[in-house]
Amino acid sequence: MSDLLERLRARGWRLTAQRRVIAEVLAGEHVHYTADEVHALAAGRLPEISRASVYNTLGELVALGEVREVTTDGRAKRYDPNVAESHxxxxxxxxxxxxxxxxxxxxxxxxxxxxxxxxxxxxxxxxxxxxxxxxxxx
Amino acid sequence: MSDLLERLRARGWRLTAQRRVIAEVLAGEHVHYTADEVHALAAGRLPEISRASVYNTLGELVALGEVREVTTDGRAKRYDPNVAESHxxxxxxxxxxxxxxxxxxxxxxxxxxxxxxxxxxxxxxxxxxxxxxxxxxx
DNA sequence: TCCTATATTGGACATTGTCCAAGTCAAGAA
DNA sequence: TTCTTGACTTGGACAATGTCCAATATAGGA
Missing domain, CATH: 3.30.1490.190 (Ferric-uptake regulator, C-terminal dimerisarion domain)
Structure with missing residues (x-):
């Protein structure tokens, strides 16, 4: 996932602690967390992270095409970091x-x-x- | 849509004014209203209809297989009365x-x-x- | 080290949906 | 027709998810 952070920094992103832990949470296979789940997992590493930052960062990652938004039920959106492979x-x-x-x-x-x-x-x-x-x- | 009401009555449904106007709102082709839209349209004919009745009735119609729930964005669910034809x-x-x-x-x-x-x-x-x-x- | 544009934060607010106790009414019974 | 009763409706409180904003903090270049 350091790939991701490098790519983002090259695009002018500031590398903050919040963005780093969110990127870490999104690493892995078959990852499809809701914003709330991302927030809970990120807070495990950086307790003071706010919900707003999670929503902001996820939204930016989606806008940059680094993460896909997935809606599988009518409930919360989920975030899928697997954009390299069409699926x-x-x-x-x-x-x-x-x-x-x-x-x-x-x-x-x-x-x-x-x-x-x-x-x-x-x-x-x-x-x-x-x-x-x-x-x-x- | 009187078909629908007849079928439902045969299944033990009480035929109330609220259910009737909701069924009327859902008649037609390419209909995909949100619960709020159904409520607004139904209120045009029956001003005192409550949001709760709209949610209740839509939920029952889905459970009975008379209406399909559709999620096209991460927002409100939409209700599709076209269940006869696979699409x-x-x-x-x-x-x-x-x-x-x-x-x-x-x-x-x-x-x-x-x-x-x-x-x-x-x-x-x-x-x-x-x-x-x-x-x-x- | 300092500066400043950018990022973060907490909390208010918006949207969508669920739940419940109290009142109302459809439809079968008499 | 009228009565009765269990199903239906209602308003409002509450829950889940997401957005927005003004104030504060900070990453990273000068």
């Missing part, structure tokens, strides 16, 4: 677990021209819902 | 307009077995984003 999401309707998944085809290809209503279509989000092994067993 | 959504990132779209293939088919992590996958939501003709021109 979609698989969500367990039992426990809420989220996995990154790679599709074998381009979902844009299955939207026929006559169903585009003249729109210029640029993006697509695909979310699969099901039950994870643990929740299926229960 | 996905196309959203204008300029003005927020939403269209129902029918895909030419099954999106479940492009999720490979090895990307399912042992989940039992039952549903998929596909949302396309782009600019509608009006917003593209502007």
């Amino acid at each position: 979609q999401h698989l969500v367990c309707s039992g426990c809420g677990a989220i996995r990154d998944v790679r599709l074998s085809g381009d979902p844009l290809a299955v939207l026929p021209e006559e169903e585009r209503y003249g729109f210029t279509v640029s993006e697509v989000a695909v979310t699969y819902y099901g039950r994870c092994p643990d929740c299926a067993a229960a | 996905q959504h196309l959203v204008c990132s300029g003005c927020g307009a939403i269209r129902d779209v029918r895909l030419s293939g099954d999106p479940l088919a492009v999720l490979p077995e090895e990307e399912r992590y042992g989940f039992t996958v039952s549903e998929v939501a596909v949302t396309y984003y782009g600019r509608c003709p009006d917003c593209a021109a502007a």
